[in-house]
Amino acid sequence: MPRTRSVPPRTGPVRLGPDARAALRPAAAEVRAGFWHARREVNARTSIPQGPGLLESAGNLHNLRLVAGTAQGEHRGDFPFVDSDVYKWLEAASWQLAPQGPDEDGDGDDPEIQRLAADVDRIISLVADAQQPDGYLNTWFQIRKGGERYQDLRWGHELYCAGHLIQAAVAHHRAAGRDELLDVARRFADQIDSVFGPPGSGKPIDGIDGHPEVETALVELYRETGEQRYLDLAGYFVDRYGHGLLGGAAYCQDRVPLREATTVEGHAVRQLYLLAAATDLATETGDAGLRAATERLWHAMTTTKTHLTGGLGAHHDKEDFGDPFELPNERAYCETCAAIASVQWSWRMALLTGEARYSDLIERTLFNGFLAGVSLDGERWLYVNPLQVRDGHTDTGGDQSARRTRWFRCACCPPNAMRLLAGLEHYLSSTDSDGQGLQIHQYVTGRYRADLGGSPVTVTSETDYPWHGTITLTVEEAPADRPWTLSLRIPQWCRAYRVRCGTRTYAQTDAPVTDGWLRLEQPWAPGDQVVLELDLEPRLTAADPRVDAVRGCVAIERGPLVYCLEQVDHPGGLDDIVIDTTHPLAVKHRPDLLGGVTTVVAAGHRRRIPDAGWWPYRPTADDTGSASADEPIELTAIPYHAWANRQDGSMRVWLPTS
């Protein structure tokens, strides 16, 4: 999408402070074509522009007007966090309106851009008008609770909403260079800072919000304003979780202090936002205890509580992480917001530590657990992202349906997805803190740019990833006087790759990967090319045997993509299908299908299940075996992220092998 202005590029989410103890710092990137460009175009041209209308019809904007005294009527919406949808949309629109590159054409005449910019200005005005003179702002409490504040921290979401307001303001300031919303956010943050503090601080409330969010926002506000007290306030909040201020509920992250926790637990999004804040704090302050906690909990999460898609959260009930290795398929919660939060947290971990595995998880989550939440047309959403829908599934409706919905009663996910897609280029590349090189975390067609100790570096990239494994990188700009390191993330899923650097081709054995990075150190001249070829042979994947839900099953994967079967391609249903693992998998690109996807074709059969009467359990001694009667069937797997874009029906990622 074209941009309005050609101000210098600014970093997006997570602009580290000057004293940050991070291994890496975010670099600039642009997405100009290819897979993610197409999805971002839909986001820019459909999803985000529809936001104001949806926020109007759902009542969110009306609520702001009510508070400002410019409208009459009832407060609308079913949840106290109804304001946050507005702020998340403002953040999304701000990133969207930000200039992408220094050579961006000005196109202030584009009517779409003009309309979006006008919407942003209009809604920021509504927000500013709704703010109380002392900085407080929450329409639910101002209207429904008669202005009573901070009396229901466990469920009230006042600080949560403040956090999203602050993030929107930071985005707007970074992207547009304007102060209107940032001023609103600062006033609110100051009001919060005047009220909340530890015992003995003289502040009236020693408390935290039931839903973490303001903490990571306050660190960003510190980064944007340089005000240390926002960082201090974030640190105070983070360390007050786990001490019973919220009744000790794991749901609210209050069962155990983060520094003592041994695994992720409770409400997944709350846990992840809190961990993002803890990582921010460890990064900005060098707090070794917090850093150790985040590294420990990330490991506990990925080893025991992450679905193959990167999806997080095993329980519908309380939106909870569940127990280790409890990773159900049909009842996987895997909230789209949890996938977004996981990307946000892992990116902070990647910067803090410099380790590639965090971006491995980001890639997996982006291409699977996150992207499934957004329909191909950008108009329908999934709140939960199951890995299986059974034949004969009864849809109970509601937000947590396994069918796509236009908007939700609890509309947290759609604007959250919009802001991630609009800011996606900020999760793609980095530089070392000491300016020694450029790291490419995610492969797109576009451009990566960094400043290496005062010398600009620009690398362009062409790729059909994830459909093809070839990525062609061309150095456009580089310091003439010295070598530097171009680091390419070799994905965790990748078992074979080749790299051609100038006239030399390295086989995998000659170009070793350390800690997930293929590091190419040399003097680079404009025009130098690196061609990375990642082997995209489709593969069958099995799980740790403690993941009971998928015992005796495999999943089809290719590159970063998890695949699934959909009933529309297998009209007889999916629940009696068995995959033949001895038969080779075939790849078939289908430009006609789902906007163009590469399918994987496998051999299998339909199991004939003898009628067992009224009881479906039988002694193993009664087994007779009936494989010979089974009916062969060709299985067509599509990328998981593209499911639920045709007819309603059954779906499954994990396929029985016998």
Next chain:
Amino acid sequence: MPRTRSVPPRTGPVRLGPDARAALRPAAAEVRAGFWHARREVNARTSIPQGPGLLESAGNLHNLRLVAGTAQGEHRGDFPFVDSDVYKWLEAASWQLAPQGPDEDGDGDDPEIQRLAADVDRIISLVADAQQPDGYLNTWFQIRKGGERYQDLRWGHELYCAGHLIQAAVAHHRAAGRDELLDVARRFADQIDSVFGPPGSGKPIDGIDGHPEVETALVELYRETGEQRYLDLAGYFVDRYGHGLLGGAAYCQDRVPLREATTVEGHAVRQLYLLAAATDLATETGDAGLRAATERLWHAMTTTKTHLTGGLGAHHDKEDFGDPFELPNERAYCETCAAIASVQWSWRMALLTGEARYSDLIERTLFNGFLAGVSLDGERWLYVNPLQVRDGHTDTGGDQSARRTRWFRCACCPPNAMRLLAGLEHYLSSTDSDGQGLQIHQYVTGRYRADLGGSPVTVTSETDYPWHGTITLTVEEAPADRPWTLSLRIPQWCRAYRVRCGTRTYAQTDAPVTDGWLRLEQPWAPGDQVVLELDLEPRLTAADPRVDAVRGCVAIERGPLVYCLEQVDHPGGLDDIVIDTTHPLAVKHRPDLLGGVTTVVAAGHRRRIPDAGWWPYRPTADDTGSASADEPIELTAIPYHAWANRQDGSMRVWLPTS
């Protein structure tokens, strides 16, 4: 427990009306020793006597006094169905106080009995005093809602509570021959009948309750009073579900009319109570459409939505049945109340149809899914009955914890379990409607009695079932003039049995089972003996392959009992254990353990799981196999119903085979 009076025995729940179209009619039975006697003793001497104190401390009785004007203060309890706990307890106590047999010693001097009888009288007085002059009674609505009635049928539970009041009244009348509570119930039923009716009836409300229950109660009230209009009102209610009066929610059984439903769905207990009522109606009226629906839905339930334990309900969220073959282990909901409702419904189906499979499911449910809900000491309860608790399980507390609780905030299960145990003898035997014989559905040590066309029949029974498979039946009383049929249910799980009848021993092949019944027709004389030997070899059980949750696993069963492993017997945990299915199972009776249980000992090993780094999924091509490094371990399985009576820890029913 000794009884107070020696009035003639009365049937318990489900005393069929004179015109009922049932294949069978309940016969009288007594439980005098053995397995169920022990559990009923705990129920009689601990659980039921503790009821009044718990109802007092939880506020239920206080609420009745508030309404009666004899107490001051706030209404207590978190749910509008708080009154129903009182009624379920009254029903339990009434069955408990009922005389068991004609030769029962009078023991009005037993102080325990005196205290219980006094408690019942006292609480019935409280209920009667709380009733409004026109018959209405619901403390929640009388106090909290300012007396507003029937305005929130979806959530209000007013008719649900009325149903439990009616059931308690019927029990008290049948058991004690007294009218006080029955009069209260009739007044309430008459008030309901004056208000609810179809369009055109002149009644002000065309509506149904969000939680079915009053329907089956009204049929019982019809049976007890002979008043046809109670039966008609029940029929009206049952047929109004599924027409959108409650917004069409599957949760409330309102998505589809029962007559059109193809599977059980929504909230499990609501579905089961509605089906019990439908079966009652089919029985009393001969309604072929309702009968067909109940038979169809029972089949759908058992073939696709029943856990091995007989437990029902796959979702914590909305306490829902879930999809076909969606039968998770760790998140099995399997509410104790759903197991109770399943027994109540299946007994009605057994009587209606005469088919043994309904009592097969009752046996399985009683010994497993139901009984696990009650601790061995009768003081602690499980609301949900999972089939697995993982190593490292985080207990989130609350009613739906996998740890036993003394009483619940939502205390529906404990008094429900009390009423089933107190009335258990009424689910054990039957006579044909045409008086041709006695059917023994469940084997206990005790006595079965029936009236065969005016001639009394008495058969005593001695057995150590379920620990031993020998059941010795002795005819004590029989008509001298004619043959009749003694029918013994051969359990669905049983693969081998022998029967000795007088001096002759029949092998299985000589004594065929038809439709689950072994029918012995002959003239019987007092002293005649039948010895049935059911083979209790332990067995390994597998599930239909569509039950994804247990693929690659087996369960240990013996006789009617499902077994499980508990961490206390396997201190290293359970989640890496594999059972060796080629090794024979050994049986070991352990009188010292858990009040005396037969354990099953199996061979297995602990899987050594190589460290896979941070990602627990791997290409199958990377598999190396490491079985040789595994550590052998002896597995000690205990009956599932006895789990959670020692230390907290992990537990599992289904065991991986590789």
